[in-house]
Amino acid sequence: MTITLQDCRERDAQDPLRALRDHFTLPAGQIYLDGNSLGVAPTAAAARVAQVVQQEWAQDLITSWNKAGWVDLPLRLGNQFAPWLGAHADEVVFTDTTSINLFKVLTAAARIAAEDGPARRKLLTERSNFPTDLYIAESICAQHGLQLVLLEPEEILHALDDDAAILLLTHVNYRTGAMHDMAKITAAAHARRILCVWDLCHSAGAVPIDLHAADADFAVGCGYKYLNGGPGAPAFVWAHPRVVNRCAQPLAGWFGHAAPFQFTPHYTPAEGIRRYLCGTQPILSLSALQCGLDVFSASEALGGMEALRAKSLALTDLFIALVESRCAGHGLELATPRAHEKRGSQVCLARAEGLGVNGVGSGAYAIVQALIARGVIGDFRQGDGGVGVHKDILRFGFTPLYVGFEDVWNAVEHLRQVLETGEWHEPRFHQRNAVT
Ligand SMILES: *Cc1c(COP(=O)(O)O)cnc(C)c1O
Secondary structure, three states: OOOOHHHHHHHHHOOOOHHHHHHEEOOOOOEEOOOOOOOOEEOHHHHHHHHHHHHHHOOOHHHHHHHOOHHHHHHHHHHHHHHHHOOOOOOEEEEOOHHHHHHHHHHHHHHHHHHHOOOOOEEEEEOOOOHHHHHHHHHHHHHHOOEEEEEOHHHHHHHOOOOEEEEEEEOEOOOOOEEOOHHHHHHHHHHOOOEEEEEOOOOOOOOOOOHHHHOOOEEEEOOOOOOOOOOOOOEEEEEOHHHHOOOOOOOOOHHHEOOHHHOOOOOOEOOHHHHHOOOOOOHHHHHHHHHHHHHHHHHHHHOHHHHHHHHHHHHHHHHHHHHHHHOOOOOEEEOOOOOHHHEOOEEEEEEOOOOOHHHOOOOHHHHHHHHHHOOEEOEEEOOOOOOOOOOEEEEEEOOOOOOOHHHHHHHHHHHHHHHHHOHHHOHHHHOOOOOO
């Protein structure tokens, strides 16, 4: 059955989550399909940050650490978001960046693994993991005498052996949108006594997560993608209660101390996840992030994650169906799994080398630039020259909090026009920017 623009409009009219869009400031004339890279601004954020600057900072100054609750903000936000991760109270803090939190938890995992099984020498991860995860893992291996093993997704379960100490995986792959079965992989790893670290950057706020049900050991994730916390928003970190107090994390700063304001000369880590804090926290950034988390809290009355996931799958299903029916014959291949249980909240289209202008390159970068010029904001991820995913990728993120069904129709219609007119051949769409 052919899908029409009218069908899409009707689906928006019937969408129980439609009202959530009003919590955000969306730039006029744009269809924003990049919320998996930088989430949009919650409308409340500007006033909230202004209040923190003008009142809490400018007027109340140092008293705000107590009076405005600044000192507890990382844990308070952690508690607010914990249910969305399947975590319990006082198990999550928002702090630092994903890269830094990854360094902390991987170091802790390496120390725990060395205590439990000194003969284990391998840190396993996925070859197509996000580069910062690979770089931090490399650095951890160099410091702890571990060997980094890079796997293809289908090799992971077979690679879980008695030499492996740690398995580090990103739940939803940033480049393909493919999602791992967290519970199944964690159980298989635990059967071989391997610690599991999950990176939730592309899944937190986008797909259902239950860290306790999956019995994960550690998790980290991003505040500025699906959580809409603002550019460089603090990230989160979680550790299972059975491992959280087993060792101090390596960045032993005073905010992770058991009693920071006793100013003792020696470090004693706080009990629980607070030990994962390091130094003084960025209150302006945490305040903006809170506005992003508040929208998730508001969505609970409308069905919460179950409703968000249902809409996310409906949006990505619709996008796939429309691209396949309306943009056929232009060399785009679906790089994201069709099976719902294997898909995050984004759709990636691959384009092979040789399809670019005069047979050079894939043309994917220029197609994305032409879409951006039309107000359809997706992004481009380069094929990685022989490792992991080989082809260039056009990437489209669908955030159910604010993307609608008509948006999907219009985005595909622009894509169809860009391909059919060949406007992406124009030289202006081929100039590379630093951030793609
Ligand atoms: C976005 C992302 C990061 C970002 O890390 P930063 O420290 O915030 O730069 C890390 N890992 C994954 C998997 C990501 O998707």
